[in-house]
Amino acid sequence: xxxxxxxxxxxxxxxxxxxxxxxxxxxxxxxxxxxxxxxxxxxxxxxxxxxxxxxxxxxxxxxxxxxxxxxxxxxxxxxxxxxxxxxxxxxxxxxxxxxxxxxxxxxxxxxxxxxxxxxxxxxxxxxxxxxxxxxxxxxxxxxxxxxxxxxxxxxxxxxxxxxxxxxxxxxxxxxxxxxxxxxxxxxxxxxxxxxxxxxxxxxxxxxxxxxxxxxxxxxxxxxxxxxxxxxxxxxxxxxxxxxxxxxxxxxxxxxxxxxxxxxxxxxxxxxxxxxxxxxxxxxxxxxxxxxxxxxxxxxxxxxxxxxxxxxxxxxxxxxxxxxxxxxxxxxxxxxxxxxxxxxxxxxxxxxxxxxxxxxxxxxxxxxxxxxxxxxxxxxxxxxxxxxxxxxxxxxxxxxxxxxxxxxxxxxxxxxxxxxxxxxxxxxxxxxxxxxxxxxxxxxxxxxxxxxxxxxxxxxxxxxxxxxxxxxxxxxxxxxxxxxxxxxxxxxxxx
Numbered sequence: 423x424x425x426x427x428x429x430x431x432x433x434x435x436x437x438x439x440x441x442x443x444x445x446x447x448x449x450x451x452x453x454x455x456x457x458x459x460x461x462x463x464x465x466x467x468x469x470x471x472x473x474x475x476x477x478x479x480x481x482x483x484x485x486x487x488x489x490x491x492x493x494x495x496x497x498x499x500x501x502x503x504x505x506x507x508x509x510x511x512x513x514x515x516x517x518x519x520x521x522x523x524x525x526x527x528x529x530x531x532x533x534x535x536x537x538x539x540x541x542x543x544x545x546x547x548x549x550x551x552x553x554x555x556x557x558x559x560x561x562x563x564x565x566x567x568x569x570x571x572x573x574x575x576x577x578x579x580x581x582x583x584x585x586x587x588x589x590x591x592x593x594x595x596x597x598x599x600x601x602x603x604x605x606x607x608x609x610x611x612x613x614x615x616x617x618x619x620x621x622x623x624x625x626x627x628x629x630x631x632x633x634x635x636x637x638x639x640x641x642x643x644x645x646x647x648x649x650x651x652x653x654x655x656x657x658x659x660x661x662x663x664x665x666x667x668x669x670x671x672x673x674x675x676x677x678x679x680x681x682x683x684x685x686x687x688x689x690x691x692x693x694x695x696x697x698x699x700x701x702x703x704x705x706x707x708x709x710x711x712x713x714x715x716x717x718x719x720x721x722x723x724x725x726x727x728x729x730x731x732x733x734x735x736x737x738x739x740x741x742x743x744x745x746x747x748x749x750x751x752x753x754x755x756x757x758x759x760x761x762x763x764x765x766x767x768x769x770x771x772x773x774x775x776x777x778x779x780x781x782x783x784x785x786x787x788x789x790x791x792x793x794x795x796x797x798x799x800x801x802x803x804x805x806x807x808x809x810x811x812x813x814x815x816x817x818x819x820x821x822x823x824x825x826x827x828x829x830x831x832x833x834x835x836x837x838x839x840x841x842x843x844x845x846x847x848x849x850x851x852x853x854x855x856x857x858x859x860x861x862x863x864x865x866x867x868x869x870x871x872x873x874x875x876x877x878x879x880x881x882x883x884x885x886x887x888x889x890x891x892x893x894x895x896x897x898x899x900x901x902x903x904x905x906x907x908x909x910x911x912x913x914x915x916x
Contacts, residue, residue, distance in 0.1 A: 465557075466572050473553045473574035476519045481578035482914055484512035484532065484549040489580045491534055491546075496665060499523035499530040508534050512551050527556035537665045542577050544618075544667030545909055547584040550577045578914045585831075585903030586670055586861075589615030589638070591884045593669055593865060598623035600843070600868070600887040603634035603653070609892040610635045615882065615901030617657070618642040620666050630655055634890070669865050670909065671884065676837065677749050677789050677829065682706070683730030686713075692723030692741065697734065699727075710734035710804035712755045715741035715763065729786070733793075734803035738763035739817075747784030749829070753793040756807025764818040785822035785860065787829050790846065791837045809834060810848045811856060819849070823860025823905060831907035833860030833881070842866045843886060861907040871897055882906045 487507035495506055499513035500523040509532045513523070516530045523530040529552075536542045536550035554573040590613065592601045601619050603611050609632075617638045621627035627645030630636055630653035641647065641657035642664040649655050685700025694701045698713035705711040710733035715725060721740040729748025735755025736743075745767040750757075759765045767786045792806045800806070811819040823833035836846040846867030849856050859880035862869065869885040872892055880900045890897060 466570055469555055469557075469570075469572045470574055473521075473555060473572060474576070476516055476521055477551045477553045477574045477576035478578070478914055479519070479576075480512040480515045480530075480532075480551040480553075481549055481576035483515040484508040484534070484551065485578035485580050485914075487511055488534060488549045488578075489547050489584070493534070495532060495534045496537060497531065499532060502532065506534070508532075508549050512549060516551065516553065521553050521555075529554040536577055538668045540575075540577060540668075541673060542579075542915065543670070544665075545579075545584065545670050546587055547909070548577055548579045548915070550575060576914065583908035583910055585906050585908050586882065586884075587616045587901075588618055588882055588884065589613035589899045589901050590617045590888055591667060591670075591882075592619045592621065592628075592887050593667070593885065594621050594843070594887045595666065596623060597621045597627070597843075597887055599626045599629050601627065601889070602629035602631065603636050603890045604629070604632040605634050605890070605892045605895060609633075609890055610896045611637070611890050611899070612897070613638045613899040613901065615899070616640045616642060618664075618667055619644065620668070621645050621887075622666075669884070671863060671865070671907075676791075676835070677751060677787065679753075679791075679793070680730050680749060680751055683732065684728040687726040687728075689724040689726055689744075692725065693719050694725075695720060699730075705732065705734045705803070707731070707733045707753065710754050710802075712737050712803050715739070715743055735807060736765075738765055742766065745786045745821075747786060747825070749787045749789060749824070752788065752790045754791075754802075754804040754806060756790060757788055757809045758807075759811045759817050759819050762816050764816075764820075766818065766820045767822055784825040785833065787824050787832045787835060788821075789835045789837070792839045793837075806837075806840065808844075808846050808848060809836070810850075812848065812850045816855065818855040818857075820855065820857040821860070823907070829907070831861055831905060832863065833858060834862040834864075836864040836867050838865050840864075840866050843868055845870060847885075848872065859902065859905045863907075871895075880905050 491508050493506055495509045502509045502513055512532050513530060521528050521530050531552040533550040535545050535548050540550055542548045552575040556569055556571050559568055559570055594600055603609060619628045621644060623645040625646060626648035628643050628647045630649045631651045633652040635654045637656040640659045644664050644666055647655060683699045686694045686698045688694060695714055696702045697705050697711040705713060712734045713732055713736050715738035724742045726744045726746060728746045729750055731751045731753055733753040735752050735757055737758040739761040740763060742764040788809060790809055811817060821833050823831050840846055844867050846864045847869045850872045861882045864885040866886050869883055869888045871890045880902045
């Protein structure tokens with residue numbers, strides 16, 4: 423009788439015990455997950471902090487020697503050769519801190535200069551140290567995560583002004599045939615600085631065709647150089663395994679918009695054009711118009727203009743226009759020099775500056791902006807236009823860069839907001855005179871050199887892509903670091 427009565431109770435107790443086992447199993451997994459979080463993730467945070475401290479210290483150790491480095495290195499400390507003080511010092515400090523490349527799951531890599539995706543990719547005078555570590559999991563192994571990986575990187579430089587080593591730097595990462603030197607008979611391009619092309623195109627990241635000739639101390643092309651149609655490549659060095667540079671000026675803030683300029687100053691009695699500062703209807707932001715020295719009365723006259731905001735741009739086809747030192751902020755309309763127009767700024771030490779209007783105490787920066795960003799199909803003076811020299815006679819563009827201040831060494835800058843691959847600067851010869859010094863910066867734009875004459879530039883061009891075309895033209899791009907924009911280092915930077 424009693425056994426019959428107790429049977430349902432025993433079954434109930436057995437079911438309860440089963441539920442407890444399930445609850446305990448679930449709770450145990452939760453406890454393991456919490457343990458994994460507490461121990462493994464906590465240890466990862468501690469490892470990551472230690473690695474960051476070591477990578478920062480190692481980068482600073484290498485930065486002591488990096489400014490005088492004449493070498494590049496991209497690799498682990500285990501393979502680093504002797505005779506590279508910046509690399510050796512960084513590796514030694516990492517080793518002294520317990521991080522020996524290739525031992526105990528640890529890796530130590532040094533890049534002189536840093537590589538993409540670092541913000542400081544390609545900058546000479548900078549060193550990057552990356553430290554990584556792999557270790558067994560404490561508790562996450564039970565959950566199937568058997569190893570933990572952590573890493574950190576530090577970038578440093580010594581405290582000095584650094585001129586970028588390029589004469590031509592093209593930033594387009596994948597373009598094929600977009601960087602080219604072409605001409606029949608041969609267009610000759612000679613540079614004293616490095617030609618660097620970021621494109622990874624495996625056919626023609628840099629195209630030399632139509633009897634074009636390139637002579638440079640170094641041609642660094644991530645993809646391939648194609649030579650065809652009688653073209654010649656006279657690069658002293660054309661290394662393989664080139665790394666992407668990236669935009670070395672990507673973090674440089676654009677010049678702020680200034681106020682309107684002072685009135686145009688006629689130097690020999692010519693009339694002030696209507697839409698220019700001081701004219702009868704000067705351009706304003708609300709009513710942009712081009713300050714144009716293009717009508718009959720200004721023909722052969724000489725003027726002095728002043729820095730400031732030009733809503734609608736500047737144009738000359740008949741007059742000589744001297745630019746006073748400073749920043750010329752172009753709000754639409756671009757800058758155009760055609761026919762017999764001359765736009766001139768000369769700087770200290772230039773023996774061709776023989777007249778007072780040259781203003782030999784400083785140069786200029788032309789900032790060609792999209793202001794405001796125009797809608798598709800925008801027309802009129804307020805819309806973006808390129809900087810163009812297009813003379814078939816004696817048009818002259820002779821510019822020197824700013825000689826002081828934050829943008830010292832910069833001569834032309836095109837707004838980064840310009841759509842990628844837009845032609846933003848066209849410098850044509852064919853009898854014109856082209857004489858430019860300083861850094862030309864057009865991160866998203868195409869820069870074109872065309873002509874059938876000889877043009878000399880002490881310039882540096884940093885652009886999305888470049889094209890050099892002509893009929894027997896000779897473009898000599900002298901590398902003079904004293905006239906270029908410098909990057910300023912401040913110790914540990916990342």
